[in-house]
Amino acid sequence: MTTVESGRRPLGRRRTQEERSATTREKVIQAAIDCIVEEGLHNTTAARIAARSGVTWGAIAHQFGDKDSVLFAVVERNAEMYRGLLDAALKKAGATLPERVETLVDVTWKYINEPAAFAFNELIIHNRASSNAKIIGQQEDLSYKQMSIVWDKFFGEFDLPVPKLETARNFTLATLQGLSLMRLITHRRPTFKRELVALKQSVVQMLASET
Known part of the structure; x- marks a missing residue:
C-alpha cells in the first residue's frame, strides 16, 4: 500500500x-x-x-x-573556511618539517585566492579607513587567534621557539598576500610556481635554523 x-x-x-x-x-x-x-x-x-x-x-x-555585523560575519566565514581547509589538509600531511611547510603554504595560497578571501582583504582596508574600533578589534582578534591556532597545529610538535614561529608565519603570510595582489594587477594570472618553491625553502630554513 x-x-x-x-x-x-x-x-x-x-x-x-x-x-x-x-x-x-x-x-x-x-x-x-x-x-x-x-x-x-x-x-x-x-x-x-x-x-x-x-x-x-x-x-x-x-x-x-546591522550591516557591520553582516560584514563581520564575512570575516568569520573566512576564518571558518581557512580552518576547515587546513584541518582537512593536516590529516593528510606528512610528519616532517618540510612536508608540513609545503602543505601549509599550498593550502594558504589556495585560500588567499578564493573570492571570500578577496572580500576579507577589502574589508580590512575598509575597516581601517572607517576607524570602527569595534570591528577592527574583532577582526584583529579573530585573525591573530586563527593564525596562531593554525600554526600551532602544524608545528606544535616540533617544539619551536615562539618568536621563530611568529617570524616564519608573518613572512609566509606577507609573501603570499603580496603574490596574490600581483595576480590582481595583471590579466596573465601567473601561477608563481618558482616563487612558491622559494618561499617553502625559505620557511623551512627559518624554522630549522639553530638561531
Missing part, C-alpha cells in the same frame, strides 16, 4: 526554525561576499545585500543586527 493510499503524509521532515535561520544566514553572507567581489565594497549596501540574497533587510537585521 502506498503512502497516499494509506492516508499517511508523504515522508519528509519539515525544516526547523534553526535550520531555516542557518539557510538564511548562509544566503546573506554569500550575497555580501559576491557583492564585494563583483561590485566593490562601496556598492555593498544594505539594499544590494538584500536584493542579492533574496531576503528582506528587515529579516537580515533581525538575524544579524
